[in-house]
Amino acid sequence: RSASSPAKDERFYPRLTIDSKENSIMHSSPHQFKLGSLSVCYLYSEEYIRLCNKLPKIPNRASMVHSLLEAYGLLDPITVLRCRKATQHELTSFHTTDYIEYLQKINDEDDSEKVDEMSQEYGMGYDCPSMPGVYDLVGCVAGATIQAAQCLLDGTADVAINWFGGWHHAKRDEAAGFCYVNDVVLGILKLKEKFNRIMYIDIDLHHGDGVENAFSFTSKVMTVSLHKYAPGFFPSTGNQNDIGIGRGKFYTVNVPLYDGIQDVQYNSVFNRVLNEAKRCYNPEVIVLQCGVDTISGDPMCSFNLTPHGIGKCLKTTLDWKLPMLVLGGGGYNIPHTARCWAYLTSIVLGQEIPSEIPEHEYFTEYGPDYQLEIEPSLRKNHNSDEYISNILTTISGNLQKIPSPTS
Ligand SMILES: O=C(CCc1ccccc1NC(=O)c1cccc(C(F)(F)F)c1)NO
Numbered sequence: 187r188s189a190s191s192p193a194k195d196e197r198f199y200p201r202l203t204i205d206s207k208e209n210s211i212m213h214s215s216p217h218q219f220k221l222g223s224l225s226v227c228y229l230y231s232e233e234y235i236r237l238c239n240k241l242p243k244i245p246n247r248a249s250m251v252h253s254l255l256e257a258y259g260l261l262d263p264i265t266v267l268r269c270r271k272a273t274q275h276e277l278t279s280f281h282t283t284d285y286i287e288y289l290q291k292i293n294d295e296d297d298s299e300k301v302d303e304m305s306q307e308y309g310m311g312y313d314c315p316s317m318p319g320v321y322d323l324v325g326c327v328a329g330a331t332i333q334a335a336q337c338l339l340d341g342t343a344d345v346a347i348n349w350f351g352g353w354h355h356a357k358r359d360e361a362a363g364f365c366y367v368n369d370v371v372l373g374i375l376k377l378k379e380k381f382n383r384i385m386y387i388d389i390d391l392h393h394g395d396g397v398e399n400a401f402s403f404t405s406k407v408m409t410v411s412l413h414k415y416a417p418g419f420f421p422s423t424g425n426q427n428d429i430g431i432g433r434g435k436f437y438t439v440n441v442p443l444y445d446g447i448q449d450v451q452y453n454s455v456f457n458r459v460l461n462e463a464k465r466c467y468n469p470e471v472i473v474l475q476c477g478v479d480t481i482s483g484d485p486m487c488s489f490n491l492t493p494h495g496i497g498k499c500l501k502t503t504l505d506w507k508l509p510m511l512v513l514g515g516g517g518y519n520i521p522h523t524a525r526c527w528a529y530l531t532s533i534v535l536g537q538e539i540p541s542e543i544p545e546h547e548y549f550t551e552y553g554p555d556y557q558l559e560i561e562p563s564l565r566k567n568h569n570s571d572e573y574i575s576n577i578l579t580t581i582s583g584n585l586q587k588i589p590s591p592t593s
């Protein structure tokens with residue numbers, strides 16, 4: 187135990203017993219996570235999956251993710267929790283009542299013309315098409331993330347996973363960027379009931395603006411986002427000088443990057459920024475938004491990462507041995523998204539999984555290779571080493587200004 191952090195409850199530390207029956211085959215392969223078994227919970231329900239499947243830009247993605255996890259046997263050592271819907275009271279702990287009542291009103295309305303009159307007011311339009319059942323969907327996504335957070339509060343899990351959450355753009359009074367509810371903010375508000383210092387890490391291609399805006403005034407939540415930052419690229423916020431305001435000054439960290447970044451450079455940036463942020467802030471719990479629209483082969487065609495590189499980011503944070511809430515997000519090459527989140531789940535479990543995609547309902551979607559691994563594309567990297575080193579210097583300078591806990 188490091189002297190600086192108060193003695194922590196045993197529950198939050200990975201149990202280092204190796205229960206061979208239940209848990210994984212432990213290999214000593216280089217990328218194998220340390221021996222040990224975490225208690226992991228995963229939020230799921232048939233209705234939740236069915237509603238997520240209907241999202242226009244990621245058709246059937248939820249089913250493909252869930253089926254691949256099952257096919258790899260990754261759900262066997264995991265506590266699979268049936269998720270409940272968030273109540274209106276829970277939803278309005280962040281969102282406005284007007285907005286939530288609007289979603290309720292259009293939930294059963296399938297005459298989209300009629301809906302569109304009101305829709306502009308609440309951000310429902312091109313980016314977030316109004317869809318029948320949207321209130322049911324919002325209740326499931328938010329309910330799942332809130333329940334996952336509750337598991338960490340109760341200590342019934344070391345890591346809680348909701349791969350169908352992570353909708354980081356939604357604002358309190360409107361949908362944005364294809365997000366109808368900000369389940370991330372709701373999960374963090376739940377964690378705040380018990381934890382004093384929460385670190386939010388967002389590795390989606392897009393800036394986690396909705397979450398940053400919700401907590402830019404407070405030092406209770408440090409938000410760290412690594413994302414593409416380019417003129418006209420959504421949401422076009424999150425440059426390195428965006429560091430929070432008032433009491434929240436220095437507790438917002440942004441790492442703006444250009445197209446083409448690959449695993450090695452990304453991992454080096456991630457480790458430098460996050461290990462320094464951890465040292466300066468000493469968080470008690472981690473929320474990680476794992477949008478994977480950063481993968482080579484994603485139609486966003488921006489970053490050039492692979493699941494291996496993203497997995498290394500996850501390992502860095504898991505090595506801190508702090509309770510973690512792990513969420514999904516973007517990812518528009520659907521088989522690649524399923525591959526990546528299956529691989530990340532295997533890392534959380536410390537369980538090696540074979541490269542061959544196992545036979546299952548969606549097996550044909552993984553052709554022509556039917557392999558788990560994804561190769562980087564042959565695309566130019568626009569992130570020069572001096573650009574990266576300048577960003578790191580700026581961020582390090584800002585983090586140093588965080589008052590140390592003893593002061
Ligand atoms: O991934 C997101 C949302 C991306 C987004 C923000 C605002 C408006 C539209 C989008 N989504 C897309 O542009 C999108 C979504 C799915 C698929 C595509 C595709 F055209 F690249 F395939 C594009 N946030 O992390």
Ligand SMILES: [Zn+2]
Nearest residue numbers: 390391392516
């Ligand atoms: Zn994204």
